[in-house]
Amino acid sequence: MSLIDLAAVSFAYGRGRKVLDGVDLSIEAGRNLGIVGESGSGKTTILRLLLGLAQPTSGKVTFRGAPLDPRNRPFMRGFRRSVQAVFQDPYSSLDPRQKIADIVAEPLRSLNVETDIDAAVAGALASVDLPPDAAGRYPHEFSGGQRQRIAIARAIVSEPELVLADEVVSALDLTTRIRIVELLKSLSARTTLALVSHDIGFVALLCQDLVILEKGRIVEQGTARDILSSPKHPYTQRLLASTPRLPEFA
Numbered sequence: 001m002s003l004i005d006l007a008a009v010s011f012a013y014g015r016g017r018k019v020l021d022g023v024d025l026s027i028e029a030g031r032n033l034g035i036v037g038e039s040g041s042g043k044t045t046i047l048r049l050l051l052g053l054a055q056p057t058s059g060k061v062t063f064r065g066a067p068l069d070p071r072n073r074p075f076m077r078g079f080r081r082s083v084q085a086v087f088q089d090p091y092s093s094l095d096p097r098q099k100i101a102d103i104v105a106e107p108l109r110s111l112n113v114e115t116d117i118d119a120a121v122a123g124a125l126a127s128v129d130l131p132p133d134a135a136g137r138y139p140h141e142f143s144g145g146q147r148q149r150i151a152i153a154r155a156i157v158s159e160p161e162l163v164l165a166d167e168v169v170s171a172l173d174l175t176t177r178i179r180i181v182e183l184l185k186s187l188s189a190r191t192t193l194a195l196v197s198h199d200i201g202f203v204a205l206l207c208q209d210l211v212i213l214e215k216g217r218i219v220e221q222g223t224a225r226d227i228l229s230s231p232k233h234p235y236t237q238r239l240l241a242s243t244p245r246l247p248e249f250a
């Protein structure tokens with residue numbers, strides 16, 4: 001079943017040139033998707049379209065087959081509960097004045113989810129391996145990797161079907177990165193992930209399917225296994241040549 005589809009989507013900022021051109025992609029429930037490309041290829045723009053934060057200049061974005069319409073409030077409420085995001089920078093993405101309990105609870109409060117908020121927050125913190133007393137502390141008391149765990153706890157607290165993540169490990173050192181990959185791997189048992197990154201090695205560790213984006217166009221898409229073992233497009237071959245570590249497909 002398809003969660004979000006982009007069909008023939010093009011996008012330009014204002015009257016500028018197209019930064020996305022005729023993009024078709026589907027995110028299927030239960031299959032993690034990696035969207036990979038160099039800086040400026042349009043990855044963050046795709047993510048903004050997938051989140052309904054920007055509207056395509058032409059083409060369609062649909063959630064469960066229905067058009068993503070920011071004016072349709074009940075629909076968007078259901079959408080926001082089902083689709084959450086984690087962003088690159090764990091330092092700026094958390095409000096320094098809020099306690100972790102309030103940061104993690106934010107989606108439940110803003111979506112008026114009827115649930116035991118303290119229990120849901122404790123469950124989300126446990127899922128990302130943070131101790132229960134983290135709830136009463138502030139972001140500055142945590143390391144970059146721990147802050148990214150807090151951002152992930154906030155993204156999963158409403159039990160979304162899909163979590164979109166933009167360069168979630170790029171700001172982290174290698175050891176922390178490996179731990180976050182392990183965490184995302186365990187979370188993907190209960191939610192689908194769409195990961196945006198310049199690092200094909202990182203996304204291939206977690207995603208069954210890949211989309212390769214060059215200058216706003218998809219140049220190759222398929223299973224990670226096929227693309228890693230026989231990349232067809234020269235751009236994909238270049239991305240692979242510049243990545244130091246690749247998963248083993250035995």
Ligand SMILES: Nc1ncnc2c1ncn2[C@@H]1O[C@H](COP(=O)(O)OP(=O)(O)OP(=O)(O)O)[C@@H](O)[C@H]1O
Pocket residue numbers: 013016019037038039040041042043044045046198
């Ligand atoms: N607000 C904006 N106004 C005008 N142009 C923009 C804006 N944001 C992005 N762009 C342009 O759109 C293109 C795609 O940018 P985007 O941020 O989607 O790429 P990206 O692949 O995510 O890059 P990076 O990995 O560097 O974040 C780039 O040429 C960028 O300069």
